[in-house]
Amino acid sequence: MARPPKSLAERVRDGTFLARRHADLLNGPRLRPKALRELQADYKAAASERERRALALDFQERAREMIAALGDRSSTDPSLAVAAFFPENLRHQKGPAAGQPFRLEPWQREFVDELYRLDERGNRIYKRAILGVPRGNGKSPSPPRSASSS
Helix, strand or coil: CCCCCCCHHHHHHCCCCCHHHHHHHHHCCCCCCHHHHHHHHHHHHCCCHHHHHHHHHHHHHHHHHHHHHHCCHHHHCHHHHHHHHHHHHCECCCCCCCCCECCCCHHHHHHHHHHCCECCCCCECCCCCCCCCCCCCCCCCCCCCCHHHC
């Protein structure tokens, strides 16, 4: 069975978006970064193929600039990119933290760091992992921390 094609977000994240090959992905779900989301809207509203091509090239350049601004941190420490994924793309749906970004607790971050640890040659050590947490051990989101409670 073949692997499903990458989404626009995946192509932007790993730097493989090419305007000439993946421009049709710009019609899909909007990305979170405002600059990219606006280019997607402009692409969808474009009146001509020439204008869409120019916007796709702009999108490609802007996406590469954003990745470059992050530096090589994600290539040397993939857990940084994974840990950043949670608050950027996930929100609590109910409870006291409803609508707030999903931020990893320190113990969750330690798990992600260990899971994405690399060996001396830069290869991932683990292919799979499972984390079991018993009942009553803080799996439910706690209320957001306020600045006045410190």
